Amino acid sequence: MRAHIVLAHPEPASYNAHLAATAQRVLAEQGWTVTVSDLYAMGFDPCEAARHFVHPNDPNRFDAQSEQRHASANHTLPNHVADEIARLDQSDLVILQYPMWWHMPPAILKGWFDRVFAYGEIYTSRMRFENGRFKGKRAMLSVTVGTSEATYAYNGRSGDIDLMLWPVNFNLAYVGFDVVKPFVAYGVESGIRYSDPETIEARLRDIVVDWSRALQTIGERPNVPFNRMAEWGEDGRIISTAPSYSPFMRHQP
Ligand SMILES: Cc1cc2nc3c(=O)[nH]c(=O)nc-3n(C[C@H](O)[C@H](O)[C@H](O)COP(=O)(O)O)c2cc1C
Incomplete structure:
Protein backbone atom coordinates (compact mmCIF):
# COMPACT_ATOMS: atom_id res chain seq x y z
CA MET A 1 0.00 0.00 0.00
CA ARG A 2 1.29 3.45 -0.91
CA ALA A 3 0.43 6.78 0.66
CA HIS A 4 1.27 10.26 -0.59
CA ILE A 5 1.31 13.26 1.75
CA VAL A 6 1.06 16.79 0.38
CA LEU A 7 2.28 19.34 2.94
CA ALA A 8 1.39 23.00 2.55
CA HIS A 9 3.29 24.95 5.22
CA PRO A 10 6.25 27.32 4.85
CA GLU A 11 8.02 26.37 8.11
CA PRO A 12 9.86 23.03 8.41
CA ALA A 13 9.60 23.21 12.25
CA SER A 14 5.84 23.92 12.21
CA TYR A 15 3.22 21.76 13.85
CA ASN A 16 1.87 20.98 10.36
CA ALA A 17 5.28 19.65 9.34
CA HIS A 18 5.30 17.65 12.58
CA LEU A 19 1.90 16.11 11.74
CA ALA A 20 3.12 15.26 8.23
CA ALA A 21 6.24 13.61 9.69
CA THR A 22 4.05 11.76 12.20
CA ALA A 23 1.87 10.44 9.37
CA GLN A 24 4.94 9.38 7.43
CA ARG A 25 6.33 7.49 10.45
CA VAL A 26 3.05 5.89 11.61
CA LEU A 27 2.05 4.74 8.13
CA ALA A 28 5.54 3.36 7.48
CA GLU A 29 5.27 1.43 10.76
CA GLN A 30 2.03 -0.05 9.42
CA GLY A 31 3.84 -1.23 6.29
CA TRP A 32 2.92 1.61 3.94
CA THR A 33 5.34 3.07 1.43
CA VAL A 34 5.07 6.83 1.91
CA THR A 35 6.04 9.74 -0.34
CA VAL A 36 5.82 13.42 0.64
CA SER A 37 5.48 16.54 -1.48
CA ASP A 38 6.49 19.48 0.71
CA LEU A 39 5.16 22.18 -1.60
CA TYR A 40 7.13 25.12 -0.13
CA ALA A 41 10.36 23.13 0.03
CA MET A 42 9.82 22.12 -3.61
CA GLY A 43 9.30 25.77 -4.57
CA PHE A 44 5.98 24.76 -6.10
CA ASP A 45 4.56 27.65 -8.15
CA PRO A 46 0.84 27.79 -7.38
CA CYS A 47 0.01 30.35 -10.09
CA GLU A 48 -1.29 28.73 -13.25
CA ALA A 49 -0.01 30.84 -16.15
CA ALA A 50 1.16 30.82 -19.79
CA ARG A 51 4.83 30.49 -18.75
CA HIS A 52 4.21 26.85 -17.73
CA PHE A 53 3.29 25.80 -21.27
CA VAL A 54 6.36 25.68 -23.51
CA HIS A 55 4.45 24.44 -26.57
CA PRO A 56 1.24 26.47 -26.27
CA ASN A 57 -1.92 25.79 -28.20
CA ASP A 58 -2.48 29.55 -28.55
CA PRO A 59 0.57 31.74 -27.92
CA ASN A 60 -1.51 34.93 -28.24
CA ARG A 61 -4.17 34.38 -25.57
CA PHE A 62 -3.78 32.19 -22.51
CA ASP A 63 -6.75 30.01 -21.57
CA ALA A 64 -5.89 27.68 -18.69
CA GLN A 65 -8.21 24.79 -19.51
CA SER A 66 -7.39 24.88 -23.24
CA GLU A 67 -3.66 24.82 -22.53
CA GLN A 68 -4.01 22.08 -19.92
CA ARG A 69 -6.00 19.96 -22.35
CA HIS A 70 -3.53 20.58 -25.18
CA ALA A 71 -0.54 19.78 -22.94
CA SER A 72 -2.30 16.65 -21.63
CA ALA A 73 -2.97 15.40 -25.16
CA ASN A 74 0.62 16.10 -26.22
CA HIS A 75 2.28 14.88 -23.02
CA THR A 76 3.83 18.30 -22.45
CA LEU A 77 2.53 19.09 -18.98
CA PRO A 78 5.34 20.60 -16.88
CA ASN A 79 7.60 17.89 -15.40
CA HIS A 80 6.81 18.74 -11.79
CA VAL A 81 3.07 18.55 -12.51
CA ALA A 82 3.48 15.22 -14.33
CA ASP A 83 5.62 13.92 -11.44
CA GLU A 84 2.96 14.87 -8.92
CA ILE A 85 0.25 13.17 -11.02
CA ALA A 86 2.43 10.03 -11.15
CA ARG A 87 2.68 10.05 -7.33
CA LEU A 88 -1.11 10.30 -7.07
CA ASP A 89 -1.54 7.49 -9.61
CA GLN A 90 0.77 5.26 -7.57
CA SER A 91 -0.96 5.97 -4.25
CA ASP A 92 -3.81 4.18 -2.50
CA LEU A 93 -4.17 7.01 0.01
CA VAL A 94 -3.49 10.74 -0.35
CA ILE A 95 -3.29 13.05 2.68
CA LEU A 96 -3.40 16.83 2.34
CA GLN A 97 -1.82 18.42 5.44
CA TYR A 98 -2.38 22.16 5.87
CA PRO A 99 -3.33 24.94 8.29
CA MET A 100 -6.62 26.80 7.95
CA TRP A 101 -5.69 30.24 6.60
CA TRP A 102 -8.53 32.70 6.18
CA HIS A 103 -11.07 29.86 6.27
CA MET A 104 -9.39 28.13 3.33
CA PRO A 105 -6.23 26.20 2.47
CA PRO A 106 -3.04 28.25 1.97
CA ALA A 107 -2.74 29.62 -1.57
CA ILE A 108 0.02 27.15 -2.44
CA LEU A 109 -2.40 24.25 -1.98
CA LYS A 110 -5.19 25.96 -3.93
CA GLY A 111 -2.64 26.37 -6.73
CA TRP A 112 -1.72 22.68 -6.43
CA PHE A 113 -5.34 21.89 -7.31
CA ASP A 114 -5.35 24.48 -10.13
CA ARG A 115 -2.24 23.04 -11.74
CA VAL A 116 -2.04 19.33 -10.85
CA PHE A 117 -5.72 18.55 -11.44
CA ALA A 118 -5.21 19.40 -15.11
CA TYR A 119 -8.12 19.41 -17.53
CA GLY A 120 -7.82 16.54 -20.02
CA GLU A 121 -5.33 14.57 -17.95
CA ILE A 122 -7.18 14.44 -14.63
CA TYR A 123 -10.77 15.30 -15.48
CA THR A 124 -13.13 15.69 -18.42
CA SER A 125 -16.92 15.84 -18.52
CA ARG A 126 -16.96 12.03 -18.79
CA MET A 127 -14.10 11.42 -16.34
CA ARG A 128 -15.52 12.79 -13.09
CA PHE A 129 -16.86 11.64 -9.71
CA GLU A 130 -17.40 7.85 -9.73
CA ASN A 131 -15.84 7.72 -13.22
CA GLY A 132 -12.91 9.86 -12.09
CA ARG A 133 -9.22 9.25 -12.71
CA PHE A 134 -8.59 8.38 -9.05
CA LYS A 135 -11.53 6.04 -8.47
CA ALA A 153 -19.54 23.49 15.62
CA TYR A 154 -22.68 23.94 13.50
CA ASN A 155 -23.39 27.18 15.38
CA GLY A 156 -19.80 28.25 16.07
CA ARG A 157 -18.27 31.61 15.23
CA SER A 158 -15.53 30.08 13.04
CA GLY A 159 -18.14 28.37 10.82
CA ASP A 160 -19.31 24.75 10.72
CA ILE A 161 -16.14 22.75 9.97
CA ASP A 162 -18.05 20.23 7.82
CA LEU A 163 -19.18 23.07 5.58
CA MET A 164 -15.84 24.90 5.64
CA LEU A 165 -14.05 21.78 4.37
CA TRP A 166 -16.75 20.74 1.91
CA PRO A 167 -15.37 22.58 -1.16
CA VAL A 168 -11.89 21.08 -0.71
CA ASN A 169 -13.35 17.61 -0.18
CA PHE A 170 -15.53 18.20 -3.25
CA ASN A 171 -12.40 18.74 -5.38
CA LEU A 172 -11.17 15.32 -4.26
CA ALA A 173 -14.55 13.68 -4.96
CA TYR A 174 -14.70 15.43 -8.36
CA VAL A 175 -11.58 13.62 -9.56
CA GLY A 176 -12.80 10.27 -8.28
CA PHE A 177 -11.32 9.85 -4.81
CA ASP A 178 -13.30 8.30 -1.99
CA VAL A 179 -13.07 11.10 0.54
CA VAL A 180 -12.15 10.01 4.06
CA LYS A 181 -13.57 11.92 7.04
CA PRO A 182 -11.10 14.77 7.67
CA PHE A 183 -8.84 14.91 10.71
CA VAL A 184 -9.07 18.34 12.33
CA ALA A 185 -6.55 19.50 14.93
CA TYR A 186 -8.32 22.18 16.97
CA GLY A 187 -6.72 24.88 19.08
CA VAL A 188 -3.31 24.80 17.38
CA GLU A 189 -2.42 28.22 18.73
CA SER A 190 0.72 29.54 17.08
CA GLY A 191 0.94 33.28 16.46
CA ILE A 192 -2.22 34.12 18.44
CA ARG A 193 -2.30 32.53 21.92
CA TYR A 194 -5.47 32.15 23.96
CA SER A 195 -4.24 29.51 26.43
CA ASP A 196 -1.24 29.13 28.75
CA PRO A 197 1.84 27.36 27.29
CA GLU A 198 1.40 24.13 29.31
CA THR A 199 -2.21 23.77 28.17
CA ILE A 200 -1.18 24.25 24.54
CA GLU A 201 1.71 21.82 24.84
CA ALA A 202 -0.51 19.13 26.39
CA ARG A 203 -3.14 19.70 23.69
CA LEU A 204 -0.58 19.37 20.89
CA ARG A 205 0.74 16.14 22.41
CA ASP A 206 -2.82 14.73 22.63
CA ILE A 207 -3.48 15.65 19.00
CA VAL A 208 -0.44 13.66 17.87
CA VAL A 209 -1.77 10.64 19.78
CA ASP A 210 -5.22 11.05 18.17
CA TRP A 211 -3.65 11.52 14.71
CA SER A 212 -1.50 8.41 15.12
CA ARG A 213 -4.57 6.38 16.16
CA ALA A 214 -6.58 7.75 13.23
CA LEU A 215 -3.81 6.59 10.88
CA GLN A 216 -3.48 3.19 12.49
CA THR A 217 -7.22 2.64 11.95
CA ILE A 218 -7.49 4.44 8.60
CA GLY A 219 -9.14 1.40 7.02
CA GLU A 220 -12.13 1.78 9.36
CA ARG A 221 -12.44 5.55 9.08
CA PRO A 222 -15.74 6.50 7.41
CA ASN A 223 -16.00 8.30 4.08
CA VAL A 224 -17.75 11.60 3.43
CA PRO A 225 -20.70 10.86 1.11
CA PHE A 226 -21.13 12.69 -2.20
CA ASN A 227 -23.79 12.37 -4.86
CA ARG A 228 -23.15 10.22 -7.92
CA MET A 229 -23.46 11.37 -11.56
CA ALA A 230 -26.82 9.59 -11.96
CA GLU A 231 -28.23 11.68 -9.11
CA TRP A 232 -28.11 14.90 -11.14
CA GLY A 233 -30.72 15.53 -13.80
CA GLU A 234 -30.28 16.86 -17.34
CA ASP A 235 -30.45 20.39 -15.95
CA GLY A 236 -27.54 19.71 -13.59
CA ARG A 237 -29.76 19.75 -10.49
CA ILE A 238 -30.11 17.02 -7.92
CA ILE A 239 -33.01 14.68 -8.78
CA SER A 240 -35.89 14.49 -6.29
CA THR A 241 -35.21 10.86 -5.32
CA ALA A 242 -31.50 11.39 -4.61
CA PRO A 243 -30.19 11.90 -1.10
CA SER A 244 -28.84 15.29 -0.09
CA TYR A 245 -25.67 14.98 1.95
CA SER A 246 -24.86 18.63 2.49
CA PRO A 247 -26.49 22.07 2.49
CA PHE A 248 -24.21 22.71 -0.50
CA MET A 249 -26.49 20.40 -2.56
CA ARG A 250 -30.00 20.33 -1.20
CA HIS A 251 -33.59 19.86 -2.31
CA GLN A 252 -34.97 23.10 -0.89
CA PRO A 253 -33.46 26.60 -1.21
C1 LIG B 1 -2.79 33.91 7.26
C2 LIG B 1 -3.42 33.16 8.41
C3 LIG B 1 -4.78 33.03 8.45
C4 LIG B 1 -5.40 32.28 9.46
N1 LIG B 1 -6.74 32.09 9.42
C5 LIG B 1 -7.33 31.27 10.32
C6 LIG B 1 -8.71 30.94 10.23
O1 LIG B 1 -9.41 31.37 9.31
N2 LIG B 1 -9.25 30.11 11.17
C7 LIG B 1 -8.48 29.59 12.18
O2 LIG B 1 -9.02 28.82 13.00
N3 LIG B 1 -7.17 29.87 12.28
C8 LIG B 1 -6.57 30.69 11.38
N4 LIG B 1 -5.22 30.94 11.45
C9 LIG B 1 -4.43 30.24 12.50
C10 LIG B 1 -3.79 28.99 11.91
O3 LIG B 1 -4.75 28.08 11.44
C11 LIG B 1 -2.93 28.30 12.97
O4 LIG B 1 -1.97 29.22 13.40
C12 LIG B 1 -2.27 27.06 12.39
O5 LIG B 1 -3.26 26.08 12.17
C13 LIG B 1 -1.24 26.54 13.35
O6 LIG B 1 -0.46 25.53 12.73
P1 LIG B 1 1.13 25.73 12.55
O7 LIG B 1 1.68 25.92 13.96
O8 LIG B 1 1.61 24.49 11.90
O9 LIG B 1 1.34 26.98 11.72
C14 LIG B 1 -4.60 31.71 10.48
C15 LIG B 1 -3.20 31.87 10.43
C16 LIG B 1 -2.62 32.59 9.43
C17 LIG B 1 -1.12 32.72 9.40
Missing part, protein backbone atom coordinates in the same frame (compact mmCIF):
# COMPACT_ATOMS: atom_id res chain seq x y z
CA GLY A 136 -10.72 3.31 -5.97
CA LYS A 137 -8.27 5.54 -4.10
CA ARG A 138 -8.86 7.35 -0.83
CA ALA A 139 -7.96 10.93 0.04
CA MET A 140 -8.13 12.78 3.32
CA LEU A 141 -7.66 16.28 4.70
CA SER A 142 -5.61 16.80 7.86
CA VAL A 143 -6.18 20.39 8.89
CA THR A 144 -4.95 22.48 11.82
CA VAL A 145 -7.07 25.39 13.05
CA GLY A 146 -6.28 28.10 15.56
CA THR A 147 -9.52 28.04 17.53
CA SER A 148 -11.52 25.50 19.51
CA GLU A 149 -13.78 22.66 18.39
CA ALA A 150 -16.78 24.58 19.81
CA THR A 151 -16.14 27.53 17.48
CA TYR A 152 -16.23 25.08 14.55
Whole structure:
Protein backbone atom coordinates (compact mmCIF):
# COMPACT_ATOMS: atom_id res chain seq x y z
CA MET A 1 0.00 0.00 0.00
CA ARG A 2 1.29 3.45 -0.91
CA ALA A 3 0.43 6.78 0.66
CA HIS A 4 1.27 10.26 -0.59
CA ILE A 5 1.31 13.26 1.75
CA VAL A 6 1.06 16.79 0.38
CA LEU A 7 2.28 19.34 2.94
CA ALA A 8 1.39 23.00 2.55
CA HIS A 9 3.29 24.95 5.22
CA PRO A 10 6.25 27.32 4.85
CA GLU A 11 8.02 26.37 8.11
CA PRO A 12 9.86 23.03 8.41
CA ALA A 13 9.60 23.21 12.25
CA SER A 14 5.84 23.92 12.21
CA TYR A 15 3.22 21.76 13.85
CA ASN A 16 1.87 20.98 10.36
CA ALA A 17 5.28 19.65 9.34
CA HIS A 18 5.30 17.65 12.58
CA LEU A 19 1.90 16.11 11.74
CA ALA A 20 3.12 15.26 8.23
CA ALA A 21 6.24 13.61 9.69
CA THR A 22 4.05 11.76 12.20
CA ALA A 23 1.87 10.44 9.37
CA GLN A 24 4.94 9.38 7.43
CA ARG A 25 6.33 7.49 10.45
CA VAL A 26 3.05 5.89 11.61
CA LEU A 27 2.05 4.74 8.13
CA ALA A 28 5.54 3.36 7.48
CA GLU A 29 5.27 1.43 10.76
CA GLN A 30 2.03 -0.05 9.42
CA GLY A 31 3.84 -1.23 6.29
CA TRP A 32 2.92 1.61 3.94
CA THR A 33 5.34 3.07 1.43
CA VAL A 34 5.07 6.83 1.91
CA THR A 35 6.04 9.74 -0.34
CA VAL A 36 5.82 13.42 0.64
CA SER A 37 5.48 16.54 -1.48
CA ASP A 38 6.49 19.48 0.71
CA LEU A 39 5.16 22.18 -1.60
CA TYR A 40 7.13 25.12 -0.13
CA ALA A 41 10.36 23.13 0.03
CA MET A 42 9.82 22.12 -3.61
CA GLY A 43 9.30 25.77 -4.57
CA PHE A 44 5.98 24.76 -6.10
CA ASP A 45 4.56 27.65 -8.15
CA PRO A 46 0.84 27.79 -7.38
CA CYS A 47 0.01 30.35 -10.09
CA GLU A 48 -1.29 28.73 -13.25
CA ALA A 49 -0.01 30.84 -16.15
CA ALA A 50 1.16 30.82 -19.79
CA ARG A 51 4.83 30.49 -18.75
CA HIS A 52 4.21 26.85 -17.73
CA PHE A 53 3.29 25.80 -21.27
CA VAL A 54 6.36 25.68 -23.51
CA HIS A 55 4.45 24.44 -26.57
CA PRO A 56 1.24 26.47 -26.27
CA ASN A 57 -1.92 25.79 -28.20
CA ASP A 58 -2.48 29.55 -28.55
CA PRO A 59 0.57 31.74 -27.92
CA ASN A 60 -1.51 34.93 -28.24
CA ARG A 61 -4.17 34.38 -25.57
CA PHE A 62 -3.78 32.19 -22.51
CA ASP A 63 -6.75 30.01 -21.57
CA ALA A 64 -5.89 27.68 -18.69
CA GLN A 65 -8.21 24.79 -19.51
CA SER A 66 -7.39 24.88 -23.24
CA GLU A 67 -3.66 24.82 -22.53
CA GLN A 68 -4.01 22.08 -19.92
CA ARG A 69 -6.00 19.96 -22.35
CA HIS A 70 -3.53 20.58 -25.18
CA ALA A 71 -0.54 19.78 -22.94
CA SER A 72 -2.30 16.65 -21.63
CA ALA A 73 -2.97 15.40 -25.16
CA ASN A 74 0.62 16.10 -26.22
CA HIS A 75 2.28 14.88 -23.02
CA THR A 76 3.83 18.30 -22.45
CA LEU A 77 2.53 19.09 -18.98
CA PRO A 78 5.34 20.60 -16.88
CA ASN A 79 7.60 17.89 -15.40
CA HIS A 80 6.81 18.74 -11.79
CA VAL A 81 3.07 18.55 -12.51
CA ALA A 82 3.48 15.22 -14.33
CA ASP A 83 5.62 13.92 -11.44
CA GLU A 84 2.96 14.87 -8.92
CA ILE A 85 0.25 13.17 -11.02
CA ALA A 86 2.43 10.03 -11.15
CA ARG A 87 2.68 10.05 -7.33
CA LEU A 88 -1.11 10.30 -7.07
CA ASP A 89 -1.54 7.49 -9.61
CA GLN A 90 0.77 5.26 -7.57
CA SER A 91 -0.96 5.97 -4.25
CA ASP A 92 -3.81 4.18 -2.50
CA LEU A 93 -4.17 7.01 0.01
CA VAL A 94 -3.49 10.74 -0.35
CA ILE A 95 -3.29 13.05 2.68
CA LEU A 96 -3.40 16.83 2.34
CA GLN A 97 -1.82 18.42 5.44
CA TYR A 98 -2.38 22.16 5.87
CA PRO A 99 -3.33 24.94 8.29
CA MET A 100 -6.62 26.80 7.95
CA TRP A 101 -5.69 30.24 6.60
CA TRP A 102 -8.53 32.70 6.18
CA HIS A 103 -11.07 29.86 6.27
CA MET A 104 -9.39 28.13 3.33
CA PRO A 105 -6.23 26.20 2.47
CA PRO A 106 -3.04 28.25 1.97
CA ALA A 107 -2.74 29.62 -1.57
CA ILE A 108 0.02 27.15 -2.44
CA LEU A 109 -2.40 24.25 -1.98
CA LYS A 110 -5.19 25.96 -3.93
CA GLY A 111 -2.64 26.37 -6.73
CA TRP A 112 -1.72 22.68 -6.43
CA PHE A 113 -5.34 21.89 -7.31
CA ASP A 114 -5.35 24.48 -10.13
CA ARG A 115 -2.24 23.04 -11.74
CA VAL A 116 -2.04 19.33 -10.85
CA PHE A 117 -5.72 18.55 -11.44
CA ALA A 118 -5.21 19.40 -15.11
CA TYR A 119 -8.12 19.41 -17.53
CA GLY A 120 -7.82 16.54 -20.02
CA GLU A 121 -5.33 14.57 -17.95
CA ILE A 122 -7.18 14.44 -14.63
CA TYR A 123 -10.77 15.30 -15.48
CA THR A 124 -13.13 15.69 -18.42
CA SER A 125 -16.92 15.84 -18.52
CA ARG A 126 -16.96 12.03 -18.79
CA MET A 127 -14.10 11.42 -16.34
CA ARG A 128 -15.52 12.79 -13.09
CA PHE A 129 -16.86 11.64 -9.71
CA GLU A 130 -17.40 7.85 -9.73
CA ASN A 131 -15.84 7.72 -13.22
CA GLY A 132 -12.91 9.86 -12.09
CA ARG A 133 -9.22 9.25 -12.71
CA PHE A 134 -8.59 8.38 -9.05
CA LYS A 135 -11.53 6.04 -8.47
CA GLY A 136 -10.72 3.31 -5.97
CA LYS A 137 -8.27 5.54 -4.10
CA ARG A 138 -8.86 7.35 -0.83
CA ALA A 139 -7.96 10.93 0.04
CA MET A 140 -8.13 12.78 3.32
CA LEU A 141 -7.66 16.28 4.70
CA SER A 142 -5.61 16.80 7.86
CA VAL A 143 -6.18 20.39 8.89
CA THR A 144 -4.95 22.48 11.82
CA VAL A 145 -7.07 25.39 13.05
CA GLY A 146 -6.28 28.10 15.56
CA THR A 147 -9.52 28.04 17.53
CA SER A 148 -11.52 25.50 19.51
CA GLU A 149 -13.78 22.66 18.39
CA ALA A 150 -16.78 24.58 19.81
CA THR A 151 -16.14 27.53 17.48
CA TYR A 152 -16.23 25.08 14.55
CA ALA A 153 -19.54 23.49 15.62
CA TYR A 154 -22.68 23.94 13.50
CA ASN A 155 -23.39 27.18 15.38
CA GLY A 156 -19.80 28.25 16.07
CA ARG A 157 -18.27 31.61 15.23
CA SER A 158 -15.53 30.08 13.04
CA GLY A 159 -18.14 28.37 10.82
CA ASP A 160 -19.31 24.75 10.72
CA ILE A 161 -16.14 22.75 9.97
CA ASP A 162 -18.05 20.23 7.82
CA LEU A 163 -19.18 23.07 5.58
CA MET A 164 -15.84 24.90 5.64
CA LEU A 165 -14.05 21.78 4.37
CA TRP A 166 -16.75 20.74 1.91
CA PRO A 167 -15.37 22.58 -1.16
CA VAL A 168 -11.89 21.08 -0.71
CA ASN A 169 -13.35 17.61 -0.18
CA PHE A 170 -15.53 18.20 -3.25
CA ASN A 171 -12.40 18.74 -5.38
CA LEU A 172 -11.17 15.32 -4.26
CA ALA A 173 -14.55 13.68 -4.96
CA TYR A 174 -14.70 15.43 -8.36
CA VAL A 175 -11.58 13.62 -9.56
CA GLY A 176 -12.80 10.27 -8.28
CA PHE A 177 -11.32 9.85 -4.81
CA ASP A 178 -13.30 8.30 -1.99
CA VAL A 179 -13.07 11.10 0.54
CA VAL A 180 -12.15 10.01 4.06
CA LYS A 181 -13.57 11.92 7.04
CA PRO A 182 -11.10 14.77 7.67
CA PHE A 183 -8.84 14.91 10.71
CA VAL A 184 -9.07 18.34 12.33
CA ALA A 185 -6.55 19.50 14.93
CA TYR A 186 -8.32 22.18 16.97
CA GLY A 187 -6.72 24.88 19.08
CA VAL A 188 -3.31 24.80 17.38
CA GLU A 189 -2.42 28.22 18.73
CA SER A 190 0.72 29.54 17.08
CA GLY A 191 0.94 33.28 16.46
CA ILE A 192 -2.22 34.12 18.44
CA ARG A 193 -2.30 32.53 21.92
CA TYR A 194 -5.47 32.15 23.96
CA SER A 195 -4.24 29.51 26.43
CA ASP A 196 -1.24 29.13 28.75
CA PRO A 197 1.84 27.36 27.29
CA GLU A 198 1.40 24.13 29.31
CA THR A 199 -2.21 23.77 28.17
CA ILE A 200 -1.18 24.25 24.54
CA GLU A 201 1.71 21.82 24.84
CA ALA A 202 -0.51 19.13 26.39
CA ARG A 203 -3.14 19.70 23.69
CA LEU A 204 -0.58 19.37 20.89
CA ARG A 205 0.74 16.14 22.41
CA ASP A 206 -2.82 14.73 22.63
CA ILE A 207 -3.48 15.65 19.00
CA VAL A 208 -0.44 13.66 17.87
CA VAL A 209 -1.77 10.64 19.78
CA ASP A 210 -5.22 11.05 18.17
CA TRP A 211 -3.65 11.52 14.71
CA SER A 212 -1.50 8.41 15.12
CA ARG A 213 -4.57 6.38 16.16
CA ALA A 214 -6.58 7.75 13.23
CA LEU A 215 -3.81 6.59 10.88
CA GLN A 216 -3.48 3.19 12.49
CA THR A 217 -7.22 2.64 11.95
CA ILE A 218 -7.49 4.44 8.60
CA GLY A 219 -9.14 1.40 7.02
CA GLU A 220 -12.13 1.78 9.36
CA ARG A 221 -12.44 5.55 9.08
CA PRO A 222 -15.74 6.50 7.41
CA ASN A 223 -16.00 8.30 4.08
CA VAL A 224 -17.75 11.60 3.43
CA PRO A 225 -20.70 10.86 1.11
CA PHE A 226 -21.13 12.69 -2.20
CA ASN A 227 -23.79 12.37 -4.86
CA ARG A 228 -23.15 10.22 -7.92
CA MET A 229 -23.46 11.37 -11.56
CA ALA A 230 -26.82 9.59 -11.96
CA GLU A 231 -28.23 11.68 -9.11
CA TRP A 232 -28.11 14.90 -11.14
CA GLY A 233 -30.72 15.53 -13.80
CA GLU A 234 -30.28 16.86 -17.34
CA ASP A 235 -30.45 20.39 -15.95
CA GLY A 236 -27.54 19.71 -13.59
CA ARG A 237 -29.76 19.75 -10.49
CA ILE A 238 -30.11 17.02 -7.92
CA ILE A 239 -33.01 14.68 -8.78
CA SER A 240 -35.89 14.49 -6.29
CA THR A 241 -35.21 10.86 -5.32
CA ALA A 242 -31.50 11.39 -4.61
CA PRO A 243 -30.19 11.90 -1.10
CA SER A 244 -28.84 15.29 -0.09
CA TYR A 245 -25.67 14.98 1.95
CA SER A 246 -24.86 18.63 2.49
CA PRO A 247 -26.49 22.07 2.49
CA PHE A 248 -24.21 22.71 -0.50
CA MET A 249 -26.49 20.40 -2.56
CA ARG A 250 -30.00 20.33 -1.20
CA HIS A 251 -33.59 19.86 -2.31
CA GLN A 252 -34.97 23.10 -0.89
CA PRO A 253 -33.46 26.60 -1.21
C1 LIG B 1 -2.79 33.91 7.26
C2 LIG B 1 -3.42 33.16 8.41
C3 LIG B 1 -4.78 33.03 8.45
C4 LIG B 1 -5.40 32.28 9.46
N1 LIG B 1 -6.74 32.09 9.42
C5 LIG B 1 -7.33 31.27 10.32
C6 LIG B 1 -8.71 30.94 10.23
O1 LIG B 1 -9.41 31.37 9.31
N2 LIG B 1 -9.25 30.11 11.17
C7 LIG B 1 -8.48 29.59 12.18
O2 LIG B 1 -9.02 28.82 13.00
N3 LIG B 1 -7.17 29.87 12.28
C8 LIG B 1 -6.57 30.69 11.38
N4 LIG B 1 -5.22 30.94 11.45
C9 LIG B 1 -4.43 30.24 12.50
C10 LIG B 1 -3.79 28.99 11.91
O3 LIG B 1 -4.75 28.08 11.44
C11 LIG B 1 -2.93 28.30 12.97
O4 LIG B 1 -1.97 29.22 13.40
C12 LIG B 1 -2.27 27.06 12.39
O5 LIG B 1 -3.26 26.08 12.17
C13 LIG B 1 -1.24 26.54 13.35
O6 LIG B 1 -0.46 25.53 12.73
P1 LIG B 1 1.13 25.73 12.55
O7 LIG B 1 1.68 25.92 13.96
O8 LIG B 1 1.61 24.49 11.90
O9 LIG B 1 1.34 26.98 11.72
C14 LIG B 1 -4.60 31.71 10.48
C15 LIG B 1 -3.20 31.87 10.43
C16 LIG B 1 -2.62 32.59 9.43
C17 LIG B 1 -1.12 32.72 9.40
